[in-house]
Amino acid sequence: xxxxxxxxxxxxxxxxxxxxxxxxxxxxxxxxxxxxxxxxxxxxxxxxxxxxxxxxxxxxxxxxxxxx
Amino acid sequence: xxxxxxxxxxxxxxxxxxxxxxxxxxxxxxxxxxxxxxxxxxxxxxxxxxxxxxxxxxxxxxxxxxxxxxxxxxxxxxxxxxxxxxxxxxxxxxxxxxxxxxxxxxxxxxxxxxxxxxxxxxxxxxxxxxxxxxxxxxxxxxxxxxxxxxxxxxxxxxxxx
Numbered sequence: 098x099x100x101x102x103x104x105x106x107x108x109x110x111x112x113x114x115x116x117x118x119x120x121x122x123x124x125x126x127x128x129x130x131x132x133x134x135x136x137x138x139x140x141x142x143x144x145x146x147x148x149x150x151x152x153x154x155x156x157x158x159x160x161x162x163x164x165x
Numbered sequence: 166x167x168x169x170x171x172x173x174x175x176x177x178x179x180x181x182x183x184x185x186x187x188x189x190x191x192x193x194x195x196x197x198x199x200x201x202x203x204x205x206x207x208x209x210x211x212x213x214x215x216x217x218x219x220x221x222x223x224x225x226x227x228x229x230x231x232x233x234x235x236x237x238x239x240x241x242x243x244x245x246x247x248x249x250x251x252x253x254x255x256x257x258x259x260x261x262x263x264x265x266x267x268x269x270x271x272x273x274x275x276x277x278x279x280x281x282x283x284x285x286x287x288x289x290x291x292x293x294x295x296x297x298x299x300x301x302x303x304x305x306x307x308x309x310x311x312x313x314x315x316x317x318x319x320x321x322x323x324x325x326x
Contacts, residue, residue, distance in 0.1 A: 099171035099182045104195060107185050120189070121170040130201040132192055140170050148177055157174060160185040160192075161166040 099159075107158055116156040132160070193281030194304035209287055210280030212320045213301045215310035219244045222251060222268035226259050229267055233259070242300060242308055243271045249306040250277065277302040280309055284324075288317050 102110070110116040111134065118135040120127050127137035138147045140161075151157060171184040185191075189199065198205045205211055218232045218241045229241055233256065243252040252271030259270060277300045278287060291299065291314045301309040 099168070099175060099184045101186050102183045103187065104185070104191055104197075106183075107192075110183065116183070119170070121166055128201055129203045130189060130193070130199045132189055133198055133200050138170075140166055140173070143170055143173050143177075145177065148174070148179075151179070153179060156181040156183060157179055158183045158185055159167045159170045159174065160188045161170075163188045163190040164186045 102158070107160075110156060110158060114156055116158050117151055119151075119157060119159045120161070121159050122161050126162070135160075190281070191304060194279040196280035196303055196309055199281070203283070207284055207324060208280060209278055209282045209284060209301055209312050209317070210309070212284070212316045213280065213310035213312050214316070217242060217300075217308075217311045219248070219308065220254070220267045221245075222266065222271075224267045226254075226265055226267065226270055229254060230259055240298075240311070241267075242275075243267045244308055248308050250275065250300060250302055250308050253300065275300055277306075278312070279304060284317050284321050287312065288314065288321060291317070 111118065118132055120131050120135045120137050121140045123139050124137060167184050167186060167188065171182045174182045193199050196210050218236045218238050220229050220232065220241055220243055222243055233241055239256045241254045242250050243254060244250055252273040253275040254267060254271050280301055298311050298313045301312050303309060
C-alpha cells in the first residue's frame, strides 16, 4: 500500500534519501510547472518501458496537481 | 491521479512508493520553488517584500505606531503565534486611536494571495479592485509578506509580459 505523505516529508525524503520524484500529469502540464528535480512519467505512459529510468532500490514519490 | 500512479508502481514491483497527495498546488502555495515555463519567476513569491511589520492582537496602537515610524512602512499585519494573519492595520486606522488594541482597530480577515499566484492575474486583479498591494500568505494562512502593484508590474515588464 503506497504511503501518503505531506510536504515536509517530501522535503525530508528528497534531502536525506535522494528520493526519486515523479510528476504523473501529462507532458504539457509538466512543462508548464513542476517541482525542482522531478521527472515526468504521465500516468497513461506508466508501464514497464517507462520505468527503466527509475532505480528500484531508491524510494519513489509521485505527485500530480492536487488531491482532487 | 497520483494514487493510481502509486498503485501502478507497486504492481510493477516498486516497494518504496510514496504519494504526495497535495501535489504541486500545495508546494507552490507554500512558497516553494517551481521550475518550468510558468515556474516561480512568473509567480508572486519571488517579488514579495518580506519586511512588513507585524504585531500581536493585544498590542496597544501607540506601540504599533512606533513600529511603523521606525520601519518606514504604512501598514502592519496583526498575526497570531504562528504568524497567521488575523487582520491589517493602516495608518488611517491607527490615527487618533492610540489607546485601543491592535485587535480592536484592525480590519479583520484581509484578502490574501498565495506565493504561487500568477503575476499577470494579480496585476489584473489589483487594477480591477484598485489595490496598490496585497498580502501574501501560505496556504495555511501564515504571512509571507506584501506584494506591491509597482513591484508586480515591474517584474512582468522584466519578464516581457
